Amino acid sequence: MNSYSNIDTKLVKEDLRYLQLLSGSFPTIASASTEIINLEAILNLPKGTEHFLADLHGEYEAFQHVLKNASGAIKRKVNEIFGNSLREKEKKELCTLIYYPEQKLELVKEKEKDIDDWYFVTLNQLVKVCQNVSSKYTRSKVRKSLPKEFSYIIQQLLHESSAEPNKHEYINVIIKTIIETRRADDFIIAMANTIQRLVIDLLHIVGDIYDRGPGAHIIMDTLCNYHNFDVQWGNHDILWMGAACGNECSMANVIRMSMRYANLNTLEDGYGINLLPLATFAMETYANDSCNRFRPKVDDNDTHSEKTLRLISQMHKAISVIQFKLEGETIKRHPEYEMDDRLLIDKMNLSEGKVMIGDKEYELLDTNFPTIDPADPYKLTIEEREIVDKIHHSFASSEKLKVHMRCLLKHGCMYNVCNSNLLFHASIPLNADGTLKEVQIGDEKYKGKALMEKVGQIVRAAFNDDIDIEDKRYAVDYVWYLWCGKDAPPFDKDKMATFERYFIADKETHKEVKGYYYSLRNEEKVVDMLLDEFNVVGKHKHIINGHVPVKIIKGETPIKANGKLLVIDGGFSKAYQPETGIAGYTLVYHSRGMQLVQHEPFTSTQKAIEEGQDIKSTTLLVELNSQRLMVRDTDKGRELIEQIGNLKKLLVAYRKGYIKEKGR
Incomplete structure (x- = not known):
């Protein structure tokens, strides 16, 4: 009982009603103890890898490729595992197979003379890659990520070492039998998809899936079927x-x-x-x-x-x-x-070809408006x-559209706090002095965290048919305001100058003055204030934004406020690439630190498959941890520690006789 001497019996008695409920899941001392052992073990695994992407703007081919190659992580894994034992061409071929297994298999079968030999070699290579990427997860988590059809076989291959003399032939027989039964293609596809899934533990989309590019709906299809993701609208x-x-x-x-x-x-x-x-x-x-x-x-x-x-x-x-x-x-x-x-x-x-804006008159570039009635222009x-x-x-x-909107509502929000990072797409309205700006919504004023939460509630209300008709109408209108209103966190500019850009030559009228957040976020004290406002904890805390393209070509940097704020809109959208000089960022947060991966333009999926053309990416070190981060250092770890504490209380309740073990 010494290990539980720090658990106050009084607290156990106070929590007795909850512990009674908990005993339904863990009805005996043995089952509760086993779960404690399991959770303690999980706490000491390396932290899973998070990927952050923003401003995809419908560029589905580049987005899907970045997911498939895990922002270059799979290529690095292949290089680490095989080193000089494979030629560069062979490693490129293996990577392409992992990214696009179905399509690559078709090409291989057209030119490969001894396909069974190729299958044997390739399956062994895929097993090694899969063993590597699964090593930081529990067997239970890996099992849940496996396709049911091949789950048992993949588990055998992952958890047995061919270096063991007694297991070498065992593994070879499994692989040979897969080939002999003509399941090699399906098995390779299953292994490739498993590798893709395990390399990214959690995907964050920091806003702007839609508009400009050709396939926002395809991106949404991908996300709605993805294993673990969230979206900041x-x-x-x-x-x-x-x-x-x-x-x-x-x-x-x-x-x-x-x-x-x-x-x-x-x-x-x-x-x-x-x-x-x-x-x-x-x-x-x-x-x-x-x-x-x-x-x-x-x-x-x-x-x-x-x-x-x-x-x-x-x-x-x-x-x-x-x-x-x-x-x-x-x-x-x-x-x-x-x-x-x-x-x-x-x-x-x-009639005069002019428009009055404020107290100044401007020439109109277009005067043909046959559907506008001067007596009632709107x-x-x-x-x-x-x-x-x-x-x-x-x-x-x-x-x-309904399916995709339900997905955005289920997995999305205005902001998210995850593992010491505060994520939101654009802005938190601020005053000129860096304090939080109060924004009037209805009869109340909101600022900071409360403002973001209120806005999120209104967005959800716009999709709720069970509320009062007037409240619903208000919410539906307000969602449009969020697109272009001056105090709207996703916009935060003095105006949207759509009319001026179409009809007035004077570019001074085209300017949209950004809110104070966009300039003040360079200041560390302002970033610290916002992190405190959203109750972000941890040794290394950051704000992660998108929305404003980082113009690398003009010397801008995505890293601001002494490394505490990161802007990861690097121009996934082709429309922005001439301005940014690159084609997007991925922020990667793994157990050893945080890296910013800078992408060059993606050619096409077809060239990636046929010629092995990968996205060329440059990795920038943002932050290196002095010690490797483990699950116990994450938000999930804190939840598990709390669960362990409750299970320990349950053990005390069993042993003190406050709760009777079930089935005994």
């Missing part, structure tokens, strides 16, 4: 959430963004949004309009025909005008948003209203 994610919960301003913005980058894949192919009514209306309404101001942003590799680009430009203009009208009605409905400066279409003098025409109704129905009817 970004402004573009919230925009899509707004569209999904019924906000028509958000719907119009989502479509406008898709037109701006000539990317209709996610809307049409991904979610089945019917854009035909908009296309028909746009062709008729702007038949004689060049729509040059609305020509989409495409790169030199774009495959759209000139005719298609012309149609997209017309649709782009049509939905933009509809957006400005819808937003105007929302702004007038909510004076508390303080967004009257965004009411601009009623400030246009189309009123939709009958045709526009019909289009909006059809778009609304299309968003509301998309089953795939």
